[in-house]
Amino acid sequence: MISLNNLVVEFGAGAGAVRAVDGVSLEVASGEVYGLVGESGCGKSTVLRVLAGLNASYRGEVRLGGQALPQKRDKTFHKQVQMVFQDPYGSLHPRQSVNTQLMEPILIHQLDNAHTRITGALESVGLSQDFRFRYPHELSGGQRQRIAIARVLVLEPEVLLLDEPTSALDVSVQAEVLNLLADLREARGLTYLLVSHDLGVVAHMCERLAVMERGRIVEEMSRDRLVQADVQHPYTKRLLEASDALGEGRAVVEAGR
Amino acid sequence: MQEKLLEVEDLTVSFGRGKFRVVDGVSFTLGREKLGIVGESGSGKSMTGKAVLRLLPGGATLEAKRLQHQEVDLLTADERQMRDIRGRRISMILQDPKYSLNPVVRVGEQIAEACRLHQHVSGQEAAERAVEMLAAVQIREPKRVFDLYPHEISGGMGQRVMIAMMLVTEPSILIADEPTSALDVTVRYEILQLLDGLVSRSNLGVVFISHDLNLVRRFCDRVIIMYAGRIVEALAADRLEDAEHPYTRGLLAAVPRIHAPRRRLQVLTRDPLWMEAPGVRAP
Secondary structure (H helix, E strand, O other): EEEEEEEEEEOOOOOHHHEEEEEEEEOOOOOEEEEEEOOOOOOOHHHHHHHHOOOOOOOOEEEEEEEEOOOOHHHHHHHEEEEEEEEEEEHHOOOOOOHHHHHHHHHHHOOOOOOHHHHHHHHHHHOHHHHHHHOOOHHHHHHHHHHHHHHHOOOOOOOOOOOEOOOOOOHHHHHHHHHHHHHHHHOOEEEEEEEEEHHHHHHOHHHHHHHHHHEEEEEEEEEHHHHOOOOOOOHHHHHHHHHHHHOOOOOOHHHHH | OOOOOOEEEEEEEEEOOOOOEEEEEEEEEEEEEEEEEEEOOOOOHHHHHHHHOOOOOOEEEEEOEEEEEEEEOOOOOOOOHHHHEEEEEEEEOOHHHHHHHOOOOOHHHHHHHHHHHHHHOOHEEEEEEEHHHHOOOOOOOOOHHHHOOOOHHHHHHHHHHHHHHHHHHOOOEEEEEEOOOOOOOHHHHHHHHHHHHHHHHHOEEEEEEEOOOOHHHHHHOOOEEEEEEEEEEEEEHHHHHHOHHHHHHHHHOOOOOOOOOOOOOOOOOOHHHHOOOOOOOOO
């Protein structure tokens, strides 16, 4: 569904240029959930922004459904591929009602049946129709993220790019949103590319994942290998060790304490 | 019975003349130990930490039966006494070093300033102690880092500087409010190990405020779980598995696990009764 071939993104020019993404290649199959893991500054979000068309200055090839995409994406692309951002406090317009914000993609893409689309989208994220006429400040963090997801679903896209979709949320709310994303994927056969710094979230959601460090993919693996801690690259090992030491830990770690 | 560094009894923080109680009858004591306070956003955990230092936002009312730090009654202490306590006897580390360091002052100066103000030593001696402290928080070239500005250092290094600044005055209590939440997981691990080492060496009492139950159980000796301004459960960190309150159990179950994935994450069903039940007194 998605394929990246030798993607390079540089910020700045000349000697001071920073290579944020340094030759990233990956393939995401249709209907798959693929995770991109790494720490701040590793380039994971930049990869996602290039894919979404938010950063047009890159080198390398981006393909969607087998077709190479132009640097400047067209409307049909944006109908197929949509992005959900980390912070629902920042991604929703504070002065517009939910209805207005759900209307916007419909107007941009000149779609019909606005009413059915909006009610349908709210229903699929588990919110009642009352929410249409509320403003973001009247919603909790979890509800805001549901609205952000509903806004994306209005267009009935095939691919969702998820940039840390739950890291601004409390764990109990995170569980609700992750379950919702899993249900939506099952019901609609969506493809997800999920960026996260949380190995727990990635192990829960993704079938395959890539670990990024300093703009490169250092290791690609299946979920099973992560679950069994069968990782090769020293950086992945370090990441997993730190996550285990601070998280639920493995039996081995437990015994060591 | 070990020495009590801090005794909090029936602490209440409210807004709008007692109408909205964000902290509602919280009682606990702190010895020379690491006490974790865990809760989700809005549970009142940060307010509890700030109330101890009487650093509440305007409009907040603080009430308590007792708020005692050794011989000082924090409820009746005047502003001058409080200034002497804040930073010297009770220090606080906040979440994001980007906001808690002064952006236009060299980091070494900031540590030296804490030392000069509270310990009345000469400028030169304060600077020397600052360099020692930078070395103690495992910064490799303390002399070079001394002269850097906050924007020139990474988040992890910023938090090391904060820790250095808070410990240079040799306080007896450290309140750490989400000290590692803004950091990457590998850096977080390093900082916690560092903090753990420093804390056990200087034998002080730590209040560790966090939303991350798993992290707190690894770091602390005891854990208090807060919900809607109350303590719903208090137990030893290594006995968290035996937690009885449905909220604590729900929180533990909601966390996605790396090595034990489940098909669905358990979702917390909040019982309105939790907000009415009287809070637990933590020993």
